[in-house]
Amino acid sequence: MPQFFSNKRLILLLVGMIFLVALISFSLRDRNHASLPEQLIKDVVGFGQSMFSKPTQYITGVFDNVESLLNTYDENKRLKVRLEDYVTLQASVNDLRLENDELRKIVEKEEDLRDYNPIQSTVIARNPDQWEEKIIIDKGEIHGIEINMAVMTAQGLIGKVILTTPYTSTVELLSTQNPNYRVSAVIAEGKEVFGLIEGYDDKRKELILKRIDSEYEVKVGQKVTTSGLGGIFPKGILIGEVTEVTTDDYGLTKLAYVKPAASFSILDHVIISKRTITPVDGTDGENTEADLKKGEGDGS
Amino acid sequence: MIRILVIAISVLLFYLEPIFGLFSPIELNNDFYVLVPRFLIIYLIFVAIYYDRKRAMLYGLLFGLLYDVFFIDIIGLYSFIYPLMCLVASFTVKYIHQHLIVSTILTLLLVATVELLLFLFYTFIGIKTMTFTYFYQHNLIPTMMANVVFLLMFGWAFKYILLNRFNQRALLLQK
Numbered sequence: 001m002p003q004f005f006s007n008k009r010l011i012l013l014l015v016g017m018i019f020l021v022a023l024i025s026f027s028l029r030d031r032n033h034a035s036l037p038e039q040l041i042k043d044v045v046g047f048g049q050s051m052f053s054k055p056t057q058y059i060t061g062v063f064d065n066v067e068s069l070l071n072t073y074d075e076n077k078r079l080k081v082r083l084e085d086y087v088t089l090q091a092s093v094n095d096l097r098l099e100n101d102e103l104r105k106i107v108e109k110e111e112d113l114r115d116y117n118p119i120q121s122t123v124i125a126r127n128p129d130q131w132e133e134k135i136i137i138d139k140g141e142i143h144g145i146e147i148n149m150a151v152m153t154a155q156g157l158i159g160k161v162i163l164t165t166p167y168t169s170t171v172e173l174l175s176t177q178n179p180n181y182r183v184s185a186v187i188a189e190g191k192e193v194f195g196l197i198e199g200y201d202d203k204r205k206e207l208i209l210k211r212i213d214s215e216y217e218v219k220v221g222q223k224v225t226t227s228g229l230g231g232i233f234p235k236g237i238l239i240g241e242v243t244e245v246t247t248d249d250y251g252l253t254k255l256a257y258v259k260p261a262a263s264f265s266i267l268d269h270v271i272i273s274k275r276t277i278t279p280v281d282g283t284d285g286e287n288t289e290a291d292l293k294k295g296e297g298d299g300s
Numbered sequence: 301m302i303r304i305l306v307i308a309i310s311v312l313l314f315y316l317e318p319i320f321g322l323f324s325p326i327e328l329n330n331d332f333y334v335l336v337p338r339f340l341i342i343y344l345i346f347v348a349i350y351y352d353r354k355r356a357m358l359y360g361l362l363f364g365l366l367y368d369v370f371f372i373d374i375i376g377l378y379s380f381i382y383p384l385m386c387l388v389a390s391f392t393v394k395y396i397h398q399h400l401i402v403s404t405i406l407t408l409l410l411v412a413t414v415e416l417l418l419f420l421f422y423t424f425i426g427i428k429t430m431t432f433t434y435f436y437q438h439n440l441i442p443t444m445m446a447n448v449v450f451l452l453m454f455g456w457a458f459k460y461i462l463l464n465r466f467n468q469r470a471l472l473l474q475k
Contacts, residue, residue: 023376028425031373038369045370052315053322127371128321130334131422134371136318163373170373177428202430205332265325265332 031163039165043140046168050124050138057122057268113228113235116150116273119143123267124168133159133173135267140167148232150273156238156261157183157226158270174207174239175200175264184230185209185239185258189222194229197239197258204257206243212254218245224258234275302465306351307359309461313339314363318371326442333442338411341382342451343458345389345407349398350462353390357383381417385410404455411447415440 034042068075104110121139139145141164149161151171160183163170172178174197183197195212212218222242228235240258248255320337327333340363348356360382367378389410396402419435422428 020376020380024374027368027373027375034373038373041366041369045366049315049318049370053319056319056322123322125318125371126321126324128317129336129372129418130321130324131418131428132372136370205330265327266322268322 034163034165042165043167046124046136046138046165049136050122053124054122060268111277113275113277115276116234117144117276119145119272119274121270121272123270126267133176133264134162135159135171135173135270137169137171137270137272138167139272140165140169142166144274145169145272146274149275150226150233150237151270152237152273153262153267153270155263156240157233158260158262158264158267160233161272171270173264174260175205177202182230183233183239184227185224186227186229187212187218187222187224187242187256191216192227193218194227195224195254195256197224201257205259207240207258207260209242209256209258210248210253212256214247214252214254216254218242218254218256220244224256228275232275234273237273302461302468305461306347306355306465309458310340310343310347310359310363313343314366332438334439335446336415336439336443337450338414338443338447339450341385341411341414342407342447344382344386345410346403346455346458346462348386348390349393349403349406350459351466353386356386356390360386377418377421381414385414388413400456400459403459404451407451407455408444408448412440412444415443 104112119139121137121143123135124138125136127134127136137151145161145164147161147164150157151159151161157174159171159173159176161169162172172181174181174183177200179199181198185195185197187193187195193212193216195209197207198210199208200206201208209224220242224239224242226233226235226237226239238261240260242256243259244257246255247253317337317339320335320339324335324337325332326335341360344356344360344363347359361379364377364379364382365375368375372378389406392406393403396406419430419432419439423430
């Protein structure tokens, strides 16, 4: 094809390639902060996207309702069995909550790591090419969303906010393979056992809980929750259940596989938790709080 | 009317892709299969084949850029791949017959190329570590199956609309 590679075109092609590589490396370096034009595009596209996704979710909601109507009889039977347990559980929860409040008053400690303000939000898009585990939600800075806030569904923790614009934000799911993604977790049955959620096993579809002190015993089936000690997430959000316990590569600490409580596959409504205690420097996020304040974290 | 339709369809497909993306990954026998909707690039390749190469590349650049900024935060990935695919399609179609079946097969090959290029890119920058066989079984095959269904349903309609528009413009140029 002699025509195709004429001089002018060849130069254009080369310049294009150089420009492309420069653009890709530029945007790869600083992915946690959206520049002004980027924010503008995100907001405009996000607005259009929510126009499309909200009616779709309404329609799928109707189908879900029909489906749950068909299962009503079976569910009702099972729920009746549980109902009696539930009443006693509720009574003891109320009792404990009251007692907790009173004790707090006595020691004059008002704030709690568990307290958070929930912000309800709708998922407007999931990254369609799915090379990265990201979803986009319809609440942004104006609604009080900030980077590194915990995102969960009714079942449990699903991820954290990594990027915000005035009207949308991007959430990275726990099932990411990003090595900088850490969540400080605790197994609170009997004795509190601390660890860090670091990484996701793609084959087993399970999270990996690392750095558990080998003195403590961890059993299969125990529940893992956020510890709140990472500095950013509130305490007590369910992450999942331990399925296997082994030692880590160096044999110094224990490692547990955790089956996530929330499903990552079909997400529509999520809750973003804004912690009431001031967040501090921590491991829940990729950036430290100091970076956030400056607004120029380098993502390491 | 039909003039607006050409761009309206691409806007519609651009917004529909992530909605279909919400249904994926699909879980079958404890294995997850990723179906990636590639509606927009399928349509743009049809535009390149049946209507206008330059127009297709322009749309590819525009929507690719929007896609880059909105979803993946790496500018220059889709905004390069989309126009490239349109270019390849329009060059190939000069040497082969413009029958619907031929262009369907060509489009599918190019969609597979897009997936492959993205796989190479993401393994190269190290965001995702995935073996080729895993990618082939869990991403490429399900994605291609989903897109074949889409193409068989709407391919003829795209051809009909775009050829109509092409003829309309040819008539205008004659006057």
